[in-house]
Amino acid sequence: MRRALHLEPNAHLKQLAEISDTEGSLARTYLSPAHRRAAQQIQQWMRDCGMETWVDAVGNVHGRIKAAHDAQQTVLLGSHYDTVLDGGAYDGALGIIVGLAAVKGMLLGELMQRGTTGRLPEQLESKDGDVVIPPTLASSLLRFGSVHLVAFADEEGVRFGSTFLGSRAVAGTLLKYNMLAAKDRAGASLANVLREEAGVADPWVAAASLALEPGSISEYVEVHIEQGPVLEARGLPLGVVAGIAGQTRLWVTVNGTQGHAGTVPMRGRRDALAAAAEMVTAIESLCLQPEEQGGAPEEENLVCTVGELKVWPGASNVISGSTGFSVDIRSKTDPVRMRVVKEAVRAVEAVCARRGVPCAVDRKHDAEAVLADADVMEAMKAAAEAAESILKTTLTEEELSRHGGLLEGLRKVPVLVSGAGHDAMAIAEAVPRMGMLFVRCRGGVSHSPLEHVEPEDVTTSAAALAGYLWGRVVSGVMGPVRGEQGRDKTEL
Ligand SMILES: [Zn+2]
Known part of the structure; x- marks a missing residue:
């Protein structure tokens, strides 16, 4: 034995x-x-x-x-x-x-x-x-x-x-x-x-x-x-x-206008990476929200993660023309996950509209709890x-x-x-x-x-x-x- x-x-x-x-x-x-x-x-x-x-x-x-x-x-x-x-x-x-x-x-x-x-x-x-x-x-x-x-x-x-x-x-x-x-x-x-x-x-x-x-x-x-x-x-x-826990994976693509870091003025830029950064923190705060402010109870095991970011062209002297990132949302029960996925998509769309950058959200993976x-x-x-x-x-x-x-x-x-x-x-x-x-x-x-x-x-x-x-x-x-x-x- x-x-x-x-x-x-x-x-x-x-x-x-x-x-x-x-x-x-x-x-x-x-x-x-x-x-x-x-x-x-x-x-x-x-x-x-x-x-x-x-x-x-x-x-x-x-x-x-x-x-x-x-x-x-x-x-x-x-x-x-x-x-x-x-x-x-x-x-x-x-x-x-x-x-x-x-x-x-x-x-x-x-x-x-x-x-x-x-x-x-x-x-x-x-x-x-x-x-x-x-x-x-x-x-x-x-x-x-x-x-x-x-x-x-x-x-x-x-x-x-x-x-x-x-x-x-x-x-x-x-x-x-x-x-x-x-x-x-x-x-x-x-x-x-x-x-x-x-x-x-x-x-x-x-x-x-x-x-x-x-x-x-x-x-x-x-x-x-x-x-x-x-x-x-x-x-x-x-x-x-x-x-x-159930899980949803999204891929968000943000399309900006590529340009020279030194010559394009700050106002009027369509910086895909800066827009993506704002979305990342918005998504994080969705899952951090305390229960008394409408967030999910702790036993829901609700977690949101952006773990992958792709910046194009990815050079220190170029305003990003396109940035993509992953979103991973999980929770013990499906209705809570669905609600947060919807809110995350809305948060992305709001940033895109305000900054005037076209965005696409692809739903890559869904698994029920x-x-x-x-x-x-x-x-x-x-x-x-x-x-x-x-x-x-x-x-x-x-x-x-x-x-x-x-x-x-x-x-x-x-x-x-x-x-x-x-x-x-x-x-x-x-x-x-x-x-x-x-x-x-x-x-x-x-x-x-x-x-x-x-x-x-x-x-x-x-x-x-x-x-x-x-x-x-x-x-x-x-x-x-x-x-x-x-x-x-x-x-x-
Ligand atoms: Zn394994």
Whole structure:
């Protein structure tokens, strides 16, 4: 168990972080050479877990263990293997590696329980120190359902500027969101990139056939770093997610009149950058407004951010002729987000009108807030609390006592709202039963090389997920895997 739940996942996280397109930093963007190498490596680890594995037309890496018994339903696990530029080793990768470790831990745990010696059968072969489980053995152990893990090819949207490419393909919503038309910086559409770089003959046919069969997945579970400071501040390793904030991304283009910084008088200038600057602070103040002045209450988690600014031509002695900037608005509930998006657009239009500069606002991305399934949340919380017994056989006394005491931390697993978008949002469109487990990360930092999760926390999340999966698909003690929403246990 120590190998499967502690040594392997932590070593694999390091190994995956070294697969990068840049030297000295981590960058793995859609269909880059490192991205392809990472996919191969993940497939190998899936095989070692006893999974059948394949890569689909958009580059998602699938691993599946089909229950040998007559179980119709499948628990889907997932996270993404692309990264932002100069990213960290855990965002996305953690969910894949912990998912794999949990599957292996679940299978080994079952084998140990069945054996009389409490030890692993000796015939299990080991490769480079990793335990390898034969597919037929893996499949024979699943009595109540199948397990399917997807490493999504693109979540961050670095290349095409629109997120959830991989998970939307699996959810069957790629065409709905017109994602094949999305263009990368070189001007190539996703459809063209799939044809030319991935050898997909007809991207539309491929996109339409990628979706999982409706009703075949009973629930989706994703492990992810928290990307926020709450768990660390409270000294707790894990948190259960109640929902994911909705998000809108806009791109504002301001067109001014380009001119010489020295010769064009101040009055009468149409300075695109100065106009944009005014808009940026107006948008910031919308989200800073206190509740008593009509702002959103704090529990709404309303946030507005302008994180990207493009100034043309971008020279110190030229008045900007054109400036573009991104706007990112998120909130726990959709009506609040919608209202603020409208107000932000109005604020932009007001500045444009007053300064006499033409503006355009493009709506780049909209994602509705998504609630986690209450039953999945409850079962996940129970599994996290019960991880104690697994951890005691996996970690040393000294490791257990680190970070304020891991076992104490599992006695109060908190419920959090995610401000960041996750693949779970896209999958929730096709699989209504969704749940997420957050793992503490140092300083709440993500999208940075400083991103860090303690090795013991990696193991704690793997133990919790292993227990969860075991209860769902091996022993059935957490209730049978359910079918479509509303179908109750007795009907199965
Ligand atoms: Zn992520």
